[in-house]
Amino acid sequence: ISMIGLTLGVAVLITVLSVMNGFDRELKTRILGMVPQATVVSTEIIGDWEQLADKIKEDPEVSAVAPFIQLQGMLTSNGQVAGIMVTGVEPEYEKNVSIINDHMVEGSIDTLQSGDFSIVLGEEMVQSLGLQIGDKVTLVLPEASPSPAGVIPRFKRFTLTGIFTISPEVDSLMAFIPMGDAAKLLRLPEGAQGVRMKLNDIFTAPIASQKAAAIAPEQLYPNDWTQTHGNLFGAIQMEKAMVGLLLFLIILVAAFN
Incomplete structure (x- = not known):
């Protein structure tokens, strides 16, 4: 159960980080490249x-x-x-x-x-x-x-x-x-x-x-x-907050296991 919990936690973290990195790159290289x-x-x-x-x-x-x-x-x-x-x-x-x-x-x-x-x-x-x-x-x-x-x-x-x-x-x-x-x-x-x-x-x-x-x-x-473009700034801030929250939850699950 401990191994399954850790495996799922790390898989979720890798997936979310990949999505967030893509989102961040899209904002910086495309929209903020024109604005x-x-x-x-x-x-x-x-x-x-x-x-x-x-x-x-x-x-x-x-x-x-x-x-x-x-x-x-x-x-x-x-x-x-x-x-x-x-x-x-x-x-x-x-x-x-x-x-x-x-x-x-x-x-x-x-x-x-x-x-x-x-x-x-x-x-x-x-x-x-x-x-x-x-x-x-x-x-x-x-x-x-x-x-x-x-x-x-x-x-x-x-x-x-x-x-x-x-x-x-x-x-x-x-x-x-x-x-x-x-x-x-x-x-x-x-x-x-x-x-x-x-x-x-x-x-x-x-x-x-x-x-x-x-x-x-x-x-x-x-x-x-x-x-x-305050909505873009808010999206980037939310992205950083979400990554921090995910890291905290995974550490919490690891400690519990």
Whole structure:
């Protein structure tokens, strides 16, 4: 009975640890590979974002940085409509902080060049809108523009030049366009809205974002994945608690046997 009890306990521990390790790897390599781990966002457009990025990279916890402009809107094509979170990026910098370039199904993120009004979408979104590479898709912004015909929403047609696949949640919610085109769409001067960071340890995100914001405290506001994706943070915390509880129970069973 003692041997059977110990065998079952160790088997359960190995199984649960394998599941937890897979879950942890999925979170860190996929979802947190796309979601900004830490960011600083400015109240105004940062014209000299390269200088800010160089200062942020002085922190040893920061492995890479990239500028961005973020906007929300709706995509319409073939009579279908879907909400989307659009990020204006610089491809050469984005490849250093995101895993998107490693998960492209068709096309490349390098096709996002300012002035081309190109867009890269997730596979889930492409299928729901019935699109293919080279098709046109219309991005509608919630901001309205006055015209002689009345107030009409602002919209712009983009060409689909790339398709990525990460996970269903990410694929259906995120899109990427050139940062210069995002600025034109929002009628902003050239520059970045903020800078995102890739960290050596994702759990140092709150401290890293606050350090970066301290460079210009009156202008920059910190943010990190523990705030924007608190459910992921809670899931990782619960995972650690469960492993500790399992170890305690197995030791308890071994002692009892």
